[in-house]
Amino acid sequence: MVVEVVIKKPSSVLGVRHVQVLMLFLALVLAFSMRVNMSMAIVAMSDRDQDNSFDWNMQTQSVILSSFFWGYIILQIPGGELAAKFGGMVLVTICIGVNSAVSLLIPIGSYYGGWQLVCACRVLQGLSQGLLFPSVHNLIGKWVPLEEKSRLSTLIYAGAQLGTALQLMVSGFIAAAWGWPAIFYANGTLGVLWVVAYVFLGSDSPHTSRMIGEDEKMYIQNSLGHVGTEHKKLPTPWKAIFTSLPFISLIVTHCGQNWGFWTLMTEMPSYMKQVLGVDIKANGVMSALPYLAMYILSFPIGFMSDYILKKKWLSITASRKLSNSIGQWGPALALIGLSYVPAGHVALAVGLLTVVVGLNAGHYTGFMLVHIDMAPNFAGTLMGITNCFANCISIVAPLAAGAMLHDETDPHQWRIVFYVSSAIYFSFNLFFVIFGSCETQTWNAVPQAEDEEKAPSSPQDKSNKYLEI
Structure with missing residues (x-):
């Protein structure tokens, strides 16, 4: 006899899970703020007309900007x-x-250790941020119920773009004032305050x-199938993965996304x-x-993708490719237009940059979801x-840009x-x-133990299956 599990949602509108979501959202806002702050700060740091500046050429600046990713x-x-x-x-x-901690040390380090210490x-900041997305994904899997997964996960990961925009917007004002x-x-300082708050408010899981x-607690655990279940790590089919043409195409398009x-991000x-002559205060607002x-x-691109699939206008593969093409071919065309903007036409240049980066949101419902679809x-x-x-x-991308820009004031080189x-x-x-495909790959199927195949499934097992997916 199969017993149906009724998942009862708590009566309170806000719960501890929402506190966790808020803290993770703020973590991404802060992480991406610290990831991109050098893009704005280096403009003032290398400005010979400013006090406390450094004689760094474009190649040195490009090395500094790329070092995070090392x-x-x-x-x-x-x-x-x-x-x-x-x-x-x-x-x-x-x-x-x-x-x-490293952000607090960079100003002192730049004076005593030069660009090498910067x-x-x-590099140290980049090394620690390599843990961010796997850890956030791990916490979402334990804290966010299936019924709330789309909206709460979107809220968390949207912190990355909001942090980027806010940092670009306020950095110019901060540099001009102090x-x-x-x-x-x-x-x-903001990061230290977040750490103190998270130590008291955060937790690995509801348990x-x-x-x-x-x-x-029971609402979350029942929804995710975490009651009385044990997660097992499946053996990874490395050879099959790296010889799969659809997966290779996924690597290729992800690389193209990051190049553009x-x-x-680093050179704008x-x-x-240098080309449009915008002062740093306006630079920050326009860059944001x-x-x-x-x-x-x-958000609307995500809703559009779901609506197309709900109406069955396109297959999953076609829908993903459409979204990804909006996210990459749209910016490709806008970049060509941007390259011909005459000097002094600031509004037109900013408008085209907004189109380039804004349309790039299509990759969220494009290749980013194909990992889940195919395996x-x-x-x-x-x-x-x-x-x-x-x-x-x-x-490589900022280094390549630095190699092409011998004179950063020359619009032809840009x-x-x-x-x-x-x-x-x-x-x-x-x-x-x-070559891309969203069809489930043959190497995704892992033979189960005979006793697991005979075991009856339950609503909790199904919930756990969707969690792993």
């Missing part, structure tokens, strides 16, 4: 294993704590939380100052607009692999940078459109 790529794949072993809360706390600091060191001091009520996105403030657009557009049993591992390769590209990014966006997504 450390970031190292823990991409091991991050998931560490989160499973030590718990997500500990690793998220370490990530924000290390980034905050690079070392950024000098560029205040950018790092502000980030570090270990000291604040959660019994009703809410991080070229703009310098372009606006594209990422605010991406933050806002991620739900190994989606975390696949994401770690593609993210590792893609962030290698994040290192045109080359934009053309290269446009070509990579177009060709890498074309590879994905041709």
Whole structure:
């Protein structure tokens, strides 16, 4: 006899799970603020007309901007294993704590150690942020009920774009008012306050939380199938994964995404100052607009994708490729237009930059979901692999831009940078459109033990299945 499990939602509108979601949202806001603060600060740090500036040429600045990713790529794949072993809360706390401490030290380190010590600091920040996404994913899997997963997960991950936009917006005002060191001091101080709050409010799971009520705990655990179940790690089919053409196409399009996105992220403030002549205060506000657009557009694009699938207008594979093409071919076309904007036409340039980055939100419902579609049993591992390769590209892209920009005031040299990014966006997504697939791969099927195959399924088993997917 099968007993139906009724999952009763707690009567209170807000619960401890919402506190966890808020703290993780703020963690991503802070992490991405500290990830991109150098893009704005380096404009003031290398401005010879400013006090306390450094004589850094464009190549040196590009090395500094790319150094974050030298450390970031190292823990991409091991991050998931560490989160499973030590718990997500500990690793998220370490990530924000290390980034905050290093932010507080960067101004002093830059004076006494030069650009080399600044690079070392950024490498350390990148290394610790390699733990962020696996840890947040681990915590979402334990804290967010299936019935609330889409909206609460979206809220958490939207913190990345909001943190980027806010940092770009306020950095110019902070630097103009108190000098560029205040950018790092502000980030570090906020991060320390978050760590103190999270130590008291955070928890690895409802089971270990000291604040959660019994009703809410049972609601979450029943929804996720965590009552009386044990998670088992399946053997990873490494050879099959790396010989799968659909998965290789996923690596390719992820790399194309990171080339275009991080070229703009790291070089856009310098372009606006050197070519368009925008002062740093206006630079920050205008630089933030594209990422605010991406933050806002991620929601309607997501709803559009779900609506298309609900109406069965397109297959899952076609829907993912459509979203990804909006996210990469749209910016490719806009970049070509951007390269021909005449000097002094600030509004037109900012408008095109907003289109470039805003349309890029399409990748959230594009290749980002294909990992789950093609191999739900190994989606975390696949994401770690593609993210590792893609962030290698994040290192190369700013260096390539620096090599092309011998004179950062020359709009023709910037045109080359934009053309290269446009070509990579177009060709890498074309590879994905041709060879990508959302069909479940044969290597996703793992033979189960005979006793597990004979065991009757329950609603909790089904919930647990969807959690792993």
